[in-house]
Amino acid sequence: MENSRRRFLKIAGISALGVAGAKPVLDVFASGDSHGEAAKAQPEIRKGEKALTAKQWAMVIDTRKFKSGADLEPIIEACHKIHNVPDFMDKENPEFKEDNRRHVIKWIWEEEYNHAFPTGGEPFLNERIKHLPFLVLCNHCEDPPCVRACPTKATFKREDGIVVMDFHRCIGCRFCMAACPYGSRSFNFRDPRPFIKAEERNPEFPTRMKGVVEKCNFCAERLAVGQMPACVEASNGAIAFGDLYDPESEVRKLLASNFTIRRKDGLGTGPTVYYIV
Amino acid sequence: MLEIAFKGTKRYYGWMIALASVIGVGFLCYLWQLKFGLGVTGMSRDVSWGFYIAQFTFLVGVAASAVMLVIPYYLHNYKAFGKITILGEFLAVASVSMCLMFIIADLGQPMRAFNVILNPTPGSILFWDMIVLNGYLLLNIVIGWNVLEAERNQVAPPAWIKPFIYLSVPWAVSIHTVTAFLYCGLPGRGFWLTAILAPRFLSSAFAAGPSFLILLCLLIRKISKFDPGKEQIQSLAKIVTYAIILNVFFFACEVFTVFYSNIPEHKDHFIYLFAGLHGHGVLVPWMWTSLTLMLLAIILLVIPASRKQEGVLAVACVFVFVGTWIDKGLGMISGGFVPNPMHHVSEYVPTIPEIIITLGVYATGFFILSVLFKLAVTIKEEVSA
Ligand code: SF4
Ligand code: SF4
Ligand code: SF4
Numbered sequence: 072m073e074n075s076r077r078r079f080l081k082i083a084g085i086s087a088l089g090v091a092g093a094k095p096v097l098d099v100f101a102s103g104d105s106h107g108e109a110a111k112a113q114p115e116i117r118k119g120e121k122a123l124t125a126k127q128w129a130m131v132i133d134t135r136k137f138k139s140g141a142d143l144e145p146i147i148e149a150c151h152k153i154h155n156v157p158d159f160m161d162k163e164n165p166e167f168k169e170d171n172r173r174h175v176i177k178w179i180w181e182e183e184y185n186h187a188f189p190t191g192g193e194p195f196l197n198e199r200i201k202h203l204p205f206l207v208l209c210n211h212c213e214d215p216p217c218v219r220a221c222p223t224k225a226t227f228k229r230e231d232g233i234v235v236m237d238f239h240r241c242i243g244c245r246f247c248m249a250a251c252p253y254g255s256r257s258f259n260f261r262d263p264r265p266f267i268k269a270e271e272r273n274p275e276f277p278t279r280m281k282g283v284v285e286k287c288n289f290c291a292e293r294l295a296v297g298q299m300p301a302c303v304e305a306s307n308g309a310i311a312f313g314d315l316y317d318p319e320s321e322v323r324k325l326l327a328s329n330f331t332i333r334r335k336d337g338l339g340t341g342p343t344v345y346y347i348v
Numbered sequence: 349m350l351e352i353a354f355k356g357t358k359r360y361y362g363w364m365i366a367l368a369s370v371i372g373v374g375f376l377c378y379l380w381q382l383k384f385g386l387g388v389t390g391m392s393r394d395v396s397w398g399f400y401i402a403q404f405t406f407l408v409g410v411a412a413s414a415v416m417l418v419i420p421y422y423l424h425n426y427k428a429f430g431k432i433t434i435l436g437e438f439l440a441v442a443s444v445s446m447c448l449m450f451i452i453a454d455l456g457q458p459m460r461a462f463n464v465i466l467n468p469t470p471g472s473i474l475f476w477d478m479i480v481l482n483g484y485l486l487l488n489i490v491i492g493w494n495v496l497e498a499e500r501n502q503v504a505p506p507a508w509i510k511p512f513i514y515l516s517v518p519w520a521v522s523i524h525t526v527t528a529f530l531y532c533g534l535p536g537r538g539f540w541l542t543a544i545l546a547p548r549f550l551s552s553a554f555a556a557g558p559s560f561l562i563l564l565c566l567l568i569r570k571i572s573k574f575d576p577g578k579e580q581i582q583s584l585a586k587i588v589t590y591a592i593i594l595n596v597f598f599f600a601c602e603v604f605t606v607f608y609s610n611i612p613e614h615k616d617h618f619i620y621l622f623a624g625l626h627g628h629g630v631l632v633p634w635m636w637t638s639l640t641l642m643l644l645a646i647i648l649l650v651i652p653a654s655r656k657q658e659g660v661l662a663v664a665c666v667f668v669f670v671g672t673w674i675d676k677g678l679g680m681i682s683g684g685f686v687p688n689p690m691h692h693v694s695e696y697v698p699t700i701p702e703i704i705i706t707l708g709v710y711a712t713g714f715f716i717l718s719v720l721f722k723l724a725v726t727i728k729e730e731v732s733a
Contacts, residue, residue, distance in 0.1 A: 173392035173694075182690055189691035190613065207690075216535055222474035223463040242463050243386070243456015246474050248396040252536020254689045258396055258456065260387035281385035282456025338535040 121297030125314035127213065127232030128289050129343040130300075131325045132206055136309035140204045143181050147206075149305035150179045150287070155278045157266030166265055176257040178287040179208040179302055190335060200348060206310075208302075209234065209255040209287040210334060213341030220250035226284075232315070232343065233289045243282040252338055256286045315343055349497060352726045353719045359571075360722065367715045374708010377701045378453065386456055388701045394688040395696035397454070399706055402681040404450040406556070406673055407713075408527045409549060411443035411484065413557020415520035416587050422513050428583060431728075432576045434499075435568075436561060437492040438720035440520075443557075444485040446713035453705055473529045480523045487516045492720070500727045524549050531684065539617035539684040542605070548598040549676075555591035556672040558584045559665035566662055568721070574728040578658075585661055589649040592668050596642055620693070621683045628693045631683070634674050641671035 118124070137143060150156070156178055158164075159171035181204035184196065188205075211234050217226050218234060225241035228234050248256045262281045272278070276292060279285055290300035298304075303312045313320030322345070325331075331345040356364075381388045391398040417436035420426035452458050469475050491512055498505040528546035531537070562584050565576035606614045619625050621635045645667035654660045682696040698706070 173390075174387055175393060177393075186690040186692060189689070219471050220474070220534070222469050222472040222478070223460075223467045224469050225463070240460070240463055240467070241457065242460045244451075244454070244474060245396045245456070246472070246530070249531075249537065249685075250534050252534075252689050254394070257393055259385065260389075260391070261385040280457075281387075284456075335536060340535065 119295055119297070123294045123297055123299075125231050125320075126316040127314065127343060128211065128294075129232075129313065129315035129322045129345065130289075130303070131311045131322045131329075131331065131345045131347060133309050133311070133325070133329075133347045134200075134203060134205060135347060136307070137203060137206075139202075140181055142309075143204055143206055146302045146305045146310070147179050147181070149301045152271055153273050153301045154178060154276050154288075155263075155267050155273055157263035158268075159266050161266065161268075164266060174260040176259065176263060176285065178257075178285075179206060181205060182207050188332070188334060190337070205346065206302075207253070207255075207334070208344065209251075209289075210253055210340070210342030210344045211287075211289055213343060214339060216250040216252065216340060217247035217256065220246040222246060229291070231294075233291050234286075235288050235291055236283075236285055238277070238279055238283050238285065241283040243284065245284060247284055252335055252340065253342075256284050258284050349493075349500065349723060349727075352723050356722065360718075364715065364718060367711045367718070370711035371708050371715065374705050374711060377704045378708065380701060381453075381705060382458070386454075388699060390697050390699045390702060392694060392696065394692065394694040395682050395685040397681050397685065398696055399677075399698040399702050400450045400454040402677045403706055403709070404447050404454070405527055405549070405680060406677040407443045407447045407450070408481070408524050409553025409672075409676065410557045410560060411440040411447065412520045412524040412550070412553050413561075414440035414488065415517055416554050416558050416584075416591075417561075418513065418517055418520070420583070423517070426583070428577065428579050432561075432565065432580050434492055434496055434724045435564065435576070435721065436557075437488045437495075438724060439557070439561060439564070439717065440488045441485060441492060441720060442713045442717035444481055444488070444523075445716050446709055447481055448485070449709045449712060450706075453709060473526060473533065477523075477526050477530060480519065480526050484516070484519050484523050487512055487519060491516060496724060496727055499731060502731065521550065524553050536613075536689050537684050538611070538613035538615075541614070542602055544598050544602050548595065548602070551591050551595040551598055552672045552676060553591075555588050555595055555668050556676075558591070559588045559668040562588065562665045563662060563669070564721070566658065568725055572725045572729060574725045574732070581658065581661070582656065585649065585655050585664075588665065588668055589646075589655065592642060592645055592649065592672075595672070596639075596646065616687055616691075617683050620686050621679050625687060626693045628686070628695050630695055630697055631679055635679050638671045638674035638679070641667040642675075645671060 151158070156176050159167075159175050161167060184200050184203065184205055185193075187207050211232060213232065215226075215228060215234050218228050221227070222244060223240050223242055225237045226234065226247050227237070243258065245258055248258060259279050259281045264278050267278060290298070290302075293300060300310075300312055303310045311321045311325055313322040315322060317323060325347065326345060329347045331347050333342045333345055336342060377388075389398055389400075414436035417429050417433045421429035421433050452461060455461060464475060464478055491509060494509050495505045525546045528549045531540035532542060532545040534540060562581055565581050565584070569575050603618065606618055616625060620629065621631050623629065624632050645664045648654050648660055648664035648667070655664070686695060687693045
């Protein structure tokens with residue numbers, strides 16, 4: 072059961088979702104409809120020339136560079152806009168209800184320290200940290216429990232370490248949501264499309280349907296065309312992104328020279344999002 | 349044999365029509381859910397499993413409890429249970445059918461359910477759960493049908509059925525163990541992250557299932573000419589007694605570990621359920637009711653004099669059934685999601701459509717149960733006449 076869409080998603084450096092805008096840089100040779108034949112009859116998928124690759128992508132968030140929630144907003148907005156994340160709490164939407172809060176979809180959002188790192192519970196927290204909102208997102212764990220739980224391989228880990236979703240395979244059982252210890256996943260409890268403003272819709276990224284789970288994809292579709300993740304670009308240098316297993320990478324240099332923490336690293340999931348505090 | 353199910357009294361038909369109408373209403377609500385999405389339920393980003401999965405969990409237990417009849421009869425040659433083993437097996441068939449329906453009702457994309465088979469993922473417990481549940485359903489249909497048919501023809505059941513009966517014993521244990529593994533292997537969900545979960549599930553199952561069966565036996569004796577038997581009911585009562593005591597004991601073990609170790613991530617769920625957390629506590633009265641019912645049931649059941657009175661026994665069985673239902677069907681699943689992994693408290697309350705769909709599934713289960721029990725009871729009446 073390995074169709075070409077799957078192989079497409081799996082290969083590092085290829086746009087995660089086969090979006091129209093990424094096509095020119097992808098070298099996709101589909102050999103017509105000669106299906107039953109040997110392996111070479113399968114469409115061949117090659118990496119784009121500009122694609123960024125890594126053994127395990129990782130992120131370092133320098134919280135010292137943020138002053139307040141206002142600094143985080145453009146970052147969150149950049150991600151959510153580019154990925155067509157619906158805004159259920161938009162009061163101008165005719166379908167807005169306070170109850171929509173239950174159904175919100177978040178790929179990246181802010182949490183207070185005590186919620187981002189709930190095992191700490193420090194009562195006498197440093198004043199700056201106490202009031203500082205932390206960016207939280209999927210940690211693209213090295214040993215992800217969500218992947219272990221998924222009964223259909225709709226959630227899987229790519230060879231570059233990114234934990235991605237195949238929206239077309241997901242059956243919406245939400246086992247992955249129970250398994251993720253970080254609350255990184257959202258479920259489409261209803262059709263999200265009425266909550267994406269038509270003028271803001273990004274035609275290069277698919278919208279989702281009701282009944283499937285979604286989350287941050289480390290901007291796999293951007294890496295495929297040689298771009299850094301949207302949040303990294305929007306962060307004015309506060310977020311670094313790179314290969315965790317390349318000693319020369321920016322993230323490794325930051326990790327070597329700064330004290331960093333990870334969310335719930337005692338659980339053995341191996342989060343790859345690091346925080347300088 | 350199935351033709352028997354069509355021949356019945358007015359009362360039987362009335363009951364079946366009543367069930368069919370509940371099924372109809374439930375199905376309409378389900379169509380609505382299919383159209384709108386799971387947003388019609390009370391579930392949320394934080395409490396992403398709710399009533400459906402909780403009922404599923406509870407009913408897996410009821411299904412597994414058939415083994416409490418199979419073991420004494422087939423492994424210990426306890427002849428008295430020969431009369432009612434079929435009732436346990438048919439109860440299992442109806443319960444597993446409901447389990448499967450609840451899983452389908454809970455899927456966001458039910459049309460894709462076959463992806464679980466098309467992309468087998470042995471690392472996922474849900475994959476195994478699907479296998480053991482369907483296997484158990486099949487086992488019980490095959491065993492129940494053949495044993496009953498043999499009884500009708502007044503011959504011994506075919507010899508090839510024996511290995512399947514023996515297989516059904518560990519299989520019954522496996523369905524509830526695997527169901528517990530769905531929850532207790534998840535990091536960061538402190539409420540479920542305990543090795544006692546599977547034993548706790550099994551003990552509450554072996555209390556809930558047989559207590560329901562006792563109630564069914566008492567009912568059958570009232571409305572049919574078939575008497576499941578005083579001794580049989582008393583033996584079931586002893587099973588319920590041991591199981592409910594074990595269940596409360598396992599619960600106490602968990603409470604000790606959680607509160608003596610004093611680890612907030614494990615403790616907070618219990619505090620939420622039994623005292624409320626940060627001003628939220630919809631389940632508090634339910635949980636105390638559950639615990640009280642189970643304790644009262646223990647008192648009624650351990651005293652032989654009261655257990656032997658069938659009226660008192662019936663009350664105790666209702667207590668056990670309702671108590672374990674609240675524990676598993678209400679508290680167990682949402683309790684694990686509150687507080688959420690970031691330690692926010694967002695509560696879960698099922699919505700009306702969600703409850704109607706749930707009732708629809710239960711009605712379907714009772715429909716299946718009624719048909720199967722009608723078969724079994726009619727044949728028993730025929731044979732003894
Ligand atoms: S943070 Fe959660 S969703 Fe992301 S990889 Fe880890 S377990 Fe999976
Ligand atoms: S909801 Fe989708 S991604 Fe999550 S476990 Fe189920 S099938 Fe896998
Ligand atoms: S890496 Fe990409 S998908 Fe993930 S939070 Fe940043 S912008 Fe969003």
